[in-house]
Amino acid sequence: MLPNGWEWCKLEDIVSFGGGKTPAMDNKEYWHNGNHLWVTSKDMKCSHITNSLMKITDKALEIMTIYERGTLLVVTRSGILRHTLPISILETPATVNQDLKAISPHIKDLSEYLYIVIKANEHFILKEYHKDGTTVDSIDFDKFKCLPIPLAPITEQRRIIAETKHWFTLIEQINQDKSDLQTIINQIKNKILSLAIHGKLVPQAPNDEPASELLKRINPKAEITCDNAQYRKIPKNWCACKLVDICSFLSRGKSPKYSEEDKTYPVFAQKCNLKDGGVSLEQAKFLDPSTINKWNEVYKLQTGDILVNSTGTGTVGRTRLFNTNCLGNYPFVVPDSHVSVVRVLKSICPQYVYTYISSDSIQRYMEENLAGSTNQKELYIGVLENMHIFLPPLAEQYRIVAKIEKLFSSLNNIQKALEV
Template identity: 30%
Template sequence: MMDMTVAPAEQEAGSGGWPWELPAGWCWTYLGELGAWTGGGTPSKANKSFWSNGTVPWVSPKDMKADIIGDTEDKITIDAVENSSAKYVRIASVLMVLRSGILRHSFPVAVTDRIVTLNQDLRALTPFEGIDPTFVARYLKFATKRVLEDCSKDGTTVNSIEVSALERLPFPLAPLPEQHRVVNRLDALFTEISEGEAALAEARKGLETFHRALLKAAVTGELTRDWREKNKPVKTGHDLLARIKAERAAQTSKGRRKRMQDTEPLNTTDLPELPEGWAWALVADVGSVQLGRQRAPQHHQGENMHPYLRVANVFENRIDLNDVKEMNFSPAELETFELTPGDILLNEGQTPDLLGRSAMWRSAERGFCFQNTLLRFRAIEPLEPEFCLLVFRHYLHAKRFKRESQITTNIAHLSSGRFSTIEFPVPPIEEQKEIVRLTQHGLASAADTRILLDSQLSDAARLHQAILKSAFEGTLVPQDPADEPASVVLAHLKAAPSRATIPRRGRKRAVRE
């Protein structure tokens, strides 16, 4: 154990290199001086007697999701503890993850409420008598940023904390009674904050439900039920389909569009009934479908390099151009794959629940193309592209695309052929415009509310940290001059440190203690 170096508040003020000035009765020390440290170990997985019907909690990083560690996903046997590197760790010890990818952004800390063992990626600090383990754990939560910046190992494949650096972490120690007052006050305040955060999270879930419900109402006609009663269409969805068919035939005869392959007529037997004036069609009946250009080494350079979009660029109703790659497109290929305003891009290859995620290309910038991880849908006039996007967004949330998927190695694919034969609701053109107007207004209001909720959640996180800062600067609760100073407590403890681990064959006795 390092030399017991403490800085009583009255000696420390304005000097000594400690992080901040402390109130009377407090003192600076180091984390390594607060108790005894214990490492962990993993009993051999090959020995079934170490793991079968185990009763001893064995803590690993995956268990470190709560402030209190009791039960664990894995348990080992007493035989495993007695015949491996695993050690018993006492109740009221502070556990820390010292090796895990999670250390890129978090420093998991928890307190034990029973005797446990650890795997080798954790370390336990069993505080001396006179030091509240929850007080220690709360400070480590507050000091997460400093721990990750100052104590992380360099050059390791897995993020790791240097134990010796962690033991040198400055620690503001309060008198024991004040430690208890701080912990109790933090518990009360954090309970209030948690209740507020839960309410905000529930409200955000409600927005997601509203989002899905609004899209469904939009494409089933429920959203415009009242509008239809006051606005009888001059031309129906069937009339619109006939016009689209004529437009397609005219473009084909002029050579402006390839002749579409005939598709099977749509069977509407199992489809929901549409409002009066609406019609069912196939996706292929109302627009052209094109799979993007495949990447290949010969396209990585050339005279006609153009930016192209891929799955990583297309989110729901949003295209991200921060990471756009280029490949060579001949003039003929550019004519086929170039995007124009109103084109809708859908994820062709994705995880099953995100298959068909879609967004509209709205930019007038020329020369952008798309890769074969995306499908392009181009609506035939006079169909409203914005309405088409609403249909596809609803199908995403309703898992309609998922039902048409073909899954390979955990990636689902939506082929152009399967996509083309999906049913598509066609309202009269004026109703399409009203649906788009109402839906965009509703979604914009929901987006504004979501921003407000996210801001409030961020405020709650900042409040959490501000409260911890106040606690460990000694301003959260009042000081009591009658409390024994922390420096005196540490001096007494140096002579009689407590034990961190329990003898391997003394567990029953330890439990009785």
């Protein structure tokens, strides 16, 4: 039932439809010094059009249609996702490619109202009008043209548009506030790590065995750094040393020979260090079984190993803590040559060292000491070996880790709530 004064109609009854195409990309007459916007499915971002649009020339316009301001554009194929329907209203005249349909209302004032109605029916359209059996995700456009439209009187349309804009503005503000809060949370996490590695996160216990004594006991050959500048930054019972002095294994992995058929022995690569945190072997490739004897036991990853991506702009320096829980039914996993393994001595807390390497100051240290070209940055193992580390007493290492876990748990709960 519709309110008095409303009427049902089909979308095709109140609009005209248009399409587009892609002018030959190798024809400079169509593209050189173009001045007419050309919108593609890649330019459509849910409810807006990006600013990085290509432009076609007057010559190309001879075989194209230009749509006026106020025309609705909707992605109907090649790039639509089942959970969103990219649609927007043109702010300036433009042409489109073959993945978009242009919807031109017979009455221009209908544009914003139709946008609201179509967005309100987004899930219905994607579910009921989805075109099966095609090579690309697409909407059955013949069905879409018949979309039922509850047509309100023009004055009520204006009220609906005004009220919807009001709520959209609030939603956008909330989303921006959530994004700002996410940024603040990440800044707080970085600050917590900074406090932790400088001895300012938990109180010191005078009866703890000094870190210098611990280091002499576990590695008599370790060189304890004694310059005053270093010691002014850390508490009395701490010491400074090189990362290599507290490691039982510090090395990059090897270049493996892969198997296309055998899926028994996974190889840990950079993409296994997930961008959003944690590790996963879902994208791992697998060793050729005939090469297993070339991998010493020391290369098999262990719980507590700190893994550092060591090659490639954008991923180099990414640090994760390994746990054999991710192995599942795999017998073991070995690292490839693009990943460095930091395995600390038994009397050192690996979670603390992971915290240290993950901190902003150490991430900057690694970034500033990369080698190689712009597109293929390298973190050489010597940079890790010579990295200075501020080492607390063992008991304090564990207190620091426990405090970080408690604080991060609260912050993670807030972040999860923001994602709802």
